[in-house]
Amino acid sequence: MTFNAPVKDMIFNIAHLASWADVSTLPTYEAVELDDAEAALTEFARFVAEEIAPLNAPGDQVGSRYENGRVFLPDGFAEAYSKFVDMGWQSLPHPEEFGGQGLPRSVGAAATEMLNAANMSFALCPLLTEGAIEALLTAASDAQKATYLEHLVSGKWTGTMNLTEPQAGSDLALLRSKAERRADGTYAISGTKIYITYGEHDMSENTVHLVLARTPDAPAGVKGISLFLVPKYMVNSDGSLGERNAVRCVSIEHKLGIKASPTAVLSFEEATGFLIGEENAGLRYMFEMMNSARYAVGLQGIAVSERAYQQALSYARERIQSAPVDGSSREAVAIVNHPDVRRMLMRMRSITEGGRAMAAFAAGWQDLAKHAATAAERASAAAISEFLTPLVKGYCTEMSVDVTSLGVQVHGGMGFIEETGAAQHYRDARILPIYEGTTAIQANDLVGRKTLRDGGETALRLAEMIAQTEAELAAGSAAAQTVAARLGRAREAFISVVQHLVNTGKTEPSAAFGAGVPYLMLAGNLVAGWQLARALLAAETALQNGEDPEFMAAKISTARFYADHVLNDTSVQQDRILEGADSLLTAIL
């Protein structure tokens, strides 16, 4: 199954939804033109289509292989990774100081999405490296940055995140891995870490493990966690690789999906680690890394949805079955003509494009949060950006399970046959609402840190921005007005829920957190629908200017479909939250 990255849609989003006017005038990005971004993404799209996508199905069939402490990726992965590094793709969104290309996050996000759509198992390796880069940029010493960052930014070395232990999944307070300080200032790291993506593999010379552990005198709970850098191979002072560190891959997991991506159990046996930042501040740094990774997992949800959609659409155009229900022909036609198949495909497409639009919007705020001129501007942008992270992660991944399930359904019986490939997306997608924090963990973050903590201020700022879009829509075409009405109802549902949570969250925490996932799904749906509404406005303007009529008409159609068929789910979520607490909290299990 071929894959064509939706570069046009990505560039449209970057231009119209990702605060491009503000971002591209930041000093950091003043050299960047939209044409450069388009050229880079177009070239990368060719690369992933030719080199990475063809490895997806074969990689799923054979999976990674564990042998005596070593892990072998499926045939072709190491060679493809080598090309990926040689062509500099890892470095796209990173600072030029460390060899990066310094492109804005919205461009980096588009690249991440297309790599994941081509091959999620492959893309997980660079994705984890991104997280490590993020953490080191935040908290590493200059010497540490000098030693590790360049090779991570180039992709020559890869990175991992070591959080989970058998007894400590969502709850990092339960971590037991130990870090004992040695006389030379290094630490001896001991413990077992599980679910370590690309924890061991044969694609790179070295791996930089970032590991959460406790020093002997650390306070209990999450306030006693420190972050350590544990290289697979020690790095000599001249930058050459030294001896193997005492970290060993014990096994890899047998999983439902992403089978080519090795999920390792790592045993640290007094391995040499270097403290990153300060002792006991590990969780803070890890959050930096996790926020980057959480957003990227949201992109994975969009990516696998796009891949599933392309495959389903292609099948629906080829498969001939049954005469049209309207009697317009007595001959069987391609199933893409049947209303329910169109319904499924439009649902897949509109959810995918809605997620992509929300992610592009969020990327713009991430850049402003990092690089805007004043501290106040950065803080203001950060509040929005941080509010959006759990929505991108939670909503786009939950919906990817639905979208890939529809992808199977469009294929009928063929969808259940593994060789067809639709089932792989359904299996692969299922990890996304789980890793980097389950949807419930994202929802706890959204309720607690992102809504209750500021009394709903950021949420209501977003609602105010949505109301402005509604006003623009209301002055527009008939389609725009329909969308305005639906967006208005969804916004009102959101406001009522935010106010309810702010009013009751402190006194009825179980009700508030029990409403967390419905609230997250409501908010994610609203923001995705809002961004598609903004896209509709931009497309109508473009259409009036005669730009790319086919693309713009489809964009308008997709935005309308989303408003009529997806956005209205917000009313039920509101109802569950406002009226459903009692039957949830008194439920007898």
Next chain:
Amino acid sequence: MTFNAPVKDMIFNIAHLASWADVSTLPTYEAVELDDAEAALTEFARFVAEEIAPLNAPGDQVGSRYENGRVFLPDGFAEAYSKFVDMGWQSLPHPEEFGGQGLPRSVGAAATEMLNAANMSFALCPLLTEGAIEALLTAASDAQKATYLEHLVSGKWTGTMNLTEPQAGSDLALLRSKAERRADGTYAISGTKIYITYGEHDMSENTVHLVLARTPDAPAGVKGISLFLVPKYMVNSDGSLGERNAVRCVSIEHKLGIKASPTAVLSFEEATGFLIGEENAGLRYMFEMMNSARYAVGLQGIAVSERAYQQALSYARERIQSAPVDGSSREAVAIVNHPDVRRMLMRMRSITEGGRAMAAFAAGWQDLAKHAATAAERASAAAISEFLTPLVKGYCTEMSVDVTSLGVQVHGGMGFIEETGAAQHYRDARILPIYEGTTAIQANDLVGRKTLRDGGETALRLAEMIAQTEAELAAGSAAAQTVAARLGRAREAFISVVQHLVNTGKTEPSAAFGAGVPYLMLAGNLVAGWQLARALLAAETALQNGEDPEFMAAKISTARFYADHVLNDTSVQQDRILEGADSLLTAIL
């Protein structure tokens, strides 16, 4: 993972929801007491727990194996099937005339559900045999019945349904298999059939293939299809087995789930077939078989949901992680105490119990449709029963995908590891909205044959019955009144959609059929919620009488949760149908 069949819930449903008072006084069932049913189901529950459920995970791991035209089931399957036959379980709901035990369908349905919950791959063999029995009871000659039925009813021989061909899936008009009449009155059957469940296996002495094919002079399309019986081994006049017939298994499929169940490609090479009933009437007989099979597939959806729920609940009670959100403890607790885990488990449970309640209700109408005293009573019951079949099939299977997905989610990272077992249910469930007619095919049936054809009469009869339940609820407890209000809103949504379809279905068929799946999901949700509301009333009465307070309180809690958190989805489906046709039909793909 152990499995305990929910016998108590099944008996409760049979007693309170499945028209037991009417069914048990039919002459056919006059010898049957509820206690007999309970004894049979309790014994069968023990059998499936001990003999069948333990084969589920190992069967998934190794799958069925094809070798040179033969198919070998995983270890233990053939022995277990033998015990199943020896103990007479296949015969439970069948006429005593052919060696059956003559129990009502509601009891048979409960047995089918528990066998499927124990092991869906195993249960598919008896399930297909049921379909064959149904078709022969409907249309076979007395001589054919005498030759085949007893061995099918006992399970000594198994049955298959041969409909699909590579070019003919949902659309049977495209069938090409040929049947040429020979001088001796038999037919030479030629063609290739795909997706034949248990088309070849080593568990029984003989297999009775029921095959759709065309005679040379048959009319085109579905009016030219005849039904043939093609035994794997010919049957001699003394009942002994003769030579192998010319039907050959070419391969079996490599599937996403139900891996132990062999899905065969069968090649008929001038195989000897016997006409069932009349030439060109095959589709009618096949519908009889399919209706039985469709209902049974709905039961599979409930079954796999129950299994996934039990597994998730058990894990949630064991897994310790994170302190409670309400601050009641600073220690980590079992995750079953966290509000979002409770939300997921209650969603799984209430949807599963709602589906079971609907299926029990439908089973009662099936018996009345078959055995009521007068033709008018039978026709009246048949209209209800036939309306419910696509709801049981479509709603319970679509929801099983959601429920098993939640089952994975409750497990967190462990859910993605195959050894945990949660992933198997998620994979197994995915076939259910596809085989025996996709959800869209069920929806076409519901819209066309079950709603438009009688001008909405049956649908509105059901709505009238629901209104009566609302009146009973409104006179009851506070919980009952809350449910009454929600049920009333859902019923009104249903009525408005039925009227809309009846008014516009003829003139705007694409809109009507494009609304089919949302209509099916609305109707299924409504009927499941209605039956849970009836269950709530029965449970409140029982509670007043001091009967089994723990079970009754949980039933009331489950019914309330369903009304607050699931039933309200009907409002969005209504909105999609009434307001969403334009954006669907004008969608640009």
